[in-house]
Every structure is written in C-alpha cells, then in structure tokens.
Amino acid sequence: MAQEQRGGSFLTVLVAFAANLAVALAKSVAALLTGSASMVAEAAHSWADTGNEIFLLIAERRSGKRPDDQHPFGYGRDVYVWSLFAAVGLFTVGAVVSIQHGISELTADEPATDSLVAYVVIGFSFILEGTSFLRSVRQLRGTAARAEQDVLEHVLQTSDPTVRAVFFEDAAALIGLVLAAAGIALHQITGSAVWDAAGSVAIGVLLAVVAVVLIQLNRRFLIGQSPSPRVVRAVLRLLADQQDVASVSYLHLEYVGPARVFVVAAVDLVGDAPEHEIASRLARLGRSLEQDEHVVEAVLTLSEPGAPVLGVADGPLSARLPG
Template sequence: MASKRESSSVFTVILALGANVLVAIAKTIAAALTGSASMVAEAAHSWADSGNEIFLLQAERSAARPRDSAHPGGYGRESYVWSLFAAVGLFTAGAVVSIMHGVSELGSNEREADYAIAYGVLAVSFVFEGVSFLQSYRQAHKLASERGTSTVEHILSTSNPTLRAVFAEDSAALIGLVIAFAGILLHQLTGQAVFDALGSILVGVLL
C-alpha cells in the first residue's frame, strides 16, 4: 500500500512539473510580447513552481529510501526538509520578484498590451494547471476517503508534505491566473496600467 501511495505522489509531482514547465515557457513568451506586469509575475510564479517541483521529487526519493543502521526510523523526515526548500524557493523566486516588479511598474507608462496573446496564454495555463490540480485533488480525496475524513482536513493533517505542497501550489497557481486576468482586463477596459501592476503585486502577495 505504501509503495502505491509513493508512486501516486511521484506521478502527481511529475505531472505538476511538466505542466509548470510548459506553462512557464508560454507565460515567458507572452510576457516578452505583451510587456504585461501581471504576465511577468505569472512567468516568475511558474518558473519558481517548476524549480520547487524538482525539490519535491527529491523529497519523495529521499523519503522512499530503505532503513539502514544510520537511520533505523527511515528517511521520511528528509521530505520535510526538501519541502521547506520548495516553500522558501516559491517565496523568494516568486513572491519577491512579482511584488518588486509590480511596484516598479506602478508609476510607469506601460505600453498597450496584446490582450489576445495574454488571454490566450492565461486560458491555456488555466487548463494545464487545472489538470495538475485535479490530479492532486483526486489523490488527496482518495486518501481522505480511506481515512473517513474530508479532503481539506486530510490535506491539512497529512504527514505527506509533498502532497500538501503540490495541492497548495496548484491552488495558488489557479488563483494567480484569475488575478492576472483581472489585472489585464481592467488595464484594457480603463487604459490604466496601474491595474496590471497591481495584478503583479497581488500575485506576489498570494504566494
């Protein structure tokens, strides 16, 4: 049973990593073409998530190592260390960059963005992130059903930090896409680039 759960967690992380890399590339291109502050923040967010998934894969590999004389209780605690690295990476590479870029763009005359490109990339990103989120949700829901608890309760109390981290990252990614969409939309409707800059700041605050 344990090996099946470990395999499921690894698959969840690999799926999230693949989705994040594809989304990060698309967002980076869109940010370069549109000059949107919100798109820059979202690109930074996705690249940070991609790096974090590598830490989480290492967490799963470390936790799965067999017991030995030096670690009679196993290596499970190492997963918490790697998950901590992932959390710190998300904050420093995602939140700080997003907030600083947004603040720097508050008083600037940001050029009119190519809204079609921005909306298209955000829509595709939402699909990819949604697939990754559904995978982590299904895994959490299955384990919660086995324990007779709710999915949210299981995520908050689980001893699997990787599952909790992936679920939190995917949830934040979806909310961040909505924030970026709102910032770009308000920029388009009002002609005021400050909304796009605020979108970047809010994405950083979310992280």
C-alpha cells in the same frame, strides 16, 4: 498500501512538473511580447513552481531509502526538508519577484499591447494547471476518505507534504491566473497600468501566503509532529489485537516520514511469565507490529503495576495509517 501512496505522490509531482514547465515557457513568451507586469509575475510564479517540483521529486526519491546504521528510522523526514526548500523557493522567487516587479510598475504609464496573446496563454495555462490540480484532488480524495476527513481538512493534516505542496501550488496558480487576467483586462478598459501592476502585487501576496502556510506545516513535522487521535486509536487497536497483550498503559507515536510512525508503548502481558521469557515476548511483539508497513520501529516495555489503562475504541477500526 503505503508504497502505492508514495508511487501516486511521485506521479502527481511529475505531472505537475511537466505542466509547470510548459506553462512557464508560455508565460515567459507572453510576458516578453506584452510587457504585462501581471504576466511577468505569473512567469516568475511558474518558474518557481517548476523549480519546486524538482525539489519535491528529490524528496520523493530520498524519503523512500531504506533504514541503515546511521538512520535506523529511515530517510522519511528528508521529504519535509526538501519540501521546506520548495516552500522557501516559492516565497523568494515567486512572491518577492512578483511584489517587487509590481511595485516598480505602479508608476508606469504604458498602453496595453498584445493582450490577446496574454489571454490565450492564460487560457492554455488554466487548462494545464487545472488538470494537475484535479489529479492532486483525486489522490487526496482517496486518502481523505480512508482517514474519514474532507479533502481540505486532510490536506492540512496529512503527513505527505509533496501532494499537499502540489495541491496548494496548483490552487494558487489557478487563482493567480484569474488575478492576472483581471489586471490585464482592467488595464485595457481603463488605460491605466496601475491595474496590471496591482495584479502582479496581488499574485505575489498570494504566493507569500501559500509559502508561509507550507513552511509552517513542514516545520511542524520536522520538529516532531504527533499523529491525530484517529491514528492513535488505530495503533491502540493494532496493539490490542496482539494475543500476548492484555492492556496498554502508555503509547508514544511520532511521524518519521509520510504515513510512517515510531511506536513506544508500555503493555501488560497476558499471563505471568518468568522474567527470562518476557524480554523474548516483548521482542516478538515489536517485530509483529513492525510487519505493518506504517510502523518503522516499535519499542515495547512492561507497564508499571497499577498504571491506568488506555482505552481502545469499540467496533472495527483500520490499523492502517493513510496519512
């Protein structure tokens, strides 16, 4: 299940990369032909997105590397590092360039030229960006359904930063196209280039907001994000389903990559086995938990006498962690 999710994320990023590259080239040509500040901002936006997709593709590949002696939990957190680079790139290349160019064009007084070219490119870009956006929404809808969340709630909470980045970047791209079209149209109608420049600034502000949101979400996982109560309940259920476990008194979970957790738990074992058997039983329990593809490593110890027992939700509950 998790491997399928990672493969789906890689394909989603690859589709976004191809779409952004084609759009960036088209917008650059339109910006040269029209001299529109909004089109320059959109071109910068798309080139930033294209570069970001390269970071995200690297993130997908590196995060899938198997654990080794130097990285016993694997390389899952690498995906957050490269996704952070992508978010910073979106801010510096997309937002800063767009705002700076827009401000410099506020005092320009040039008539709108070749606006038809700009509109054609905007329409072409909307189709490609929309296709990429719909693909990311379809993937998120599937994982959100398994997590019993709506799409927006899931995209803000998912441990998969690549599909989240594609979702936000494509959403920002579609909104940016509307802002660019509005700026160019108002330039045509009023004859004032201020509207076109204002469109460029608005696009830059939009990109800055998206970049800050993505930076914050990636930072949260890099410093050690604990899973949601739903995931905690799932792992408790997974522990409770083990034949040797009578109860669980302590549980620590931490994301070490997309849909990957490190588990530390204190359990009370069934029966009253001698000490030399307990270590062996705990080790077997840990290996059993690690059979779940979402558990990178499980460290178990005995509960202290009289320690409060953590409750397990009644009813069927999937032990999988879809995000």
